[in-house]
Ligand SMILES: [Zn+2]
């Protein structure tokens with residue numbers, strides 16, 4: 001976890017070069033001090049957003065800084081030049097180092113265990129959106145589950161914005177505002193243009209303990225739950241809404257599938273993967 005200087009009004013000093021910006025298109029850090037803005041992996045030039053960051057280039061490398069961070073004169077992004085391979089530059093071939101060698105301060109997980117656990121969970125859960133969606137599709141996409149003639153299709157899972165809280169050694173990672181979008185065939189002759197669409201909103205809560213082990217931290221006792229499920233119809237009213245509300249009640253089939261997806265996923269290997277991620281710091 002790197003810790004950069006940021007100050008929108010700061011001028012360069014003998015030790016720090018400001019003018020480094022976040023690109024809202026490719027999410028990299030690039031040098032924005034020139035009239036042209038390099039080559040963005042998302043196409044065209046980088047687009048600066050947010051803070052102006054400053055990078056150390058004179059302070060000697062210490063046990064809490066990592067050196068070999070360099071500017072690429074082809075794409076203008078910051079990249080790590082400490083390996084033989086130079087990554088993949090959007091301007092073609094590998095990045096090409098020019099100018100200062102930056103020493104960037106970092107924090108270990110032990111300094112800020114909550115932030116480390118929060119980062120680990122966010123990164124892993126986001127990467128698993130598609131597998132969880134596939135599980136929900138496999139369980140909910142079978143024919144006639146809701147009622148005869150009602151088969152769910154076009155299932156698409158969207159994850160909400162996480163909210164992480166820790167107190168002492170325990171944490172609560174809440175993921176509110178997730179929803180499963182889906183459509184349903186109907187037993188009528190109206191055709192698919194008339195098919196009802198729903199959003200099945202559900203909150204997820206992950207609680208656990210943070211354990212320190214020297215410089216590293218790990219999590220234990222991870223327990224996931226789904227505190228609420230709400231059906232929001234997109235284009236229908238009436239009896240069919242009631243049918244879906246019943247199907248996705250927490251104790252009914254649809255509601256249980258959502259809870260099983262979260263339970264199965266969190267029990268299977270989430271703890272191991274979070275801990276493997278945390279070992280990197
Ligand atoms: Zn970019």
Ligand SMILES: [Zn+2]
Nearest residue numbers: 072075089095
């Ligand atoms: Zn490059």
